[in-house]
Amino acid sequence: MKEIQINRCDGVFESRFDYRSSVKAKTKGRELLSINSKAVGAYRAEGRGEGLEVGDTLYLTLKGSKDLSLEFLIEDIRYFIEPVDQWQAELRGVAFETLSIFTWQVICDECQVTYPLEFVCNLGDRQEAQVFHARSRLKALKWLVNDQKHVCPTCASERIT
Numbered sequence: 001m002k003e004i005q006i007n008r009c010d011g012v013f014e015s016r017f018d019y020r021s022s023v024k025a026k027t028k029g030r031e032l033l034s035i036n037s038k039a040v041g042a043y044r045a046e047g048r049g050e051g052l053e054v055g056d057t058l059y060l061t062l063k064g065s066k067d068l069s070l071e072f073l074i075e076d077i078r079y080f081i082e083p084v085d086q087w088q089a090e091l092r093g094v095a096f097e098t099l100s101i102f103t104w105q106v107i108c109d110e111c112q113v114t115y116p117l118e119f120v121c122n123l124g125d126r127q128e129a130q131v132f133h134a135r136s137r138l139k140a141l142k143w144l145v146n147d148q149k150h151v152c153p154t155c156a157s158e159r160i161t
């Protein structure tokens with residue numbers, strides 16, 4: 001196993017705003033004011049900005065993370081009359097009890113490049129669960145992953161061509 005855990009911090013959603021609608025990504029003036037967990041996987045958020053609808057996806061960047069964002073599906077949204085463009089939404093998202101951001105250094109087995117991989121886990125997750133989440137994230141980033149090897153996207157694309 002080449003991954004080495006180098007840091008660990010509490011994941012906090014109330015963070016800098018970085019959401020975009022899957023459909024109307026260009027709308028300006030969007031801002032996340034707050035987000036709270038109601039139950040495991042269920043969240044309530046307040047924000048500003050027009051054009052959001054049920055079925056849209058919000059991408060929220062986690063505080064303490066460089067580029068890790070999580071997806072939240074809007075299940076219900078209502079706009080306030082005043083202030084205009086302010087809304088409250090019910091969201092469905094990751095089902096973690098205590099979210100934690102991990103950063104592991106992953107080394108490509110072919111070119112030896114080191115990549116700082118960020119991923120989320122439950123704070124109390126065992127090693128196997130951490131590895132599972134790390135691998136899922138690597139695959140999402142287009143790495144080739146199996147039990148023996150991690151191959152970066154650059155090397156992976158050279159293999160195919």
Ligand SMILES: [Zn+2]
Pocket residue numbers: 108109110111112113151152153154155156
């Ligand atoms: Zn490589």
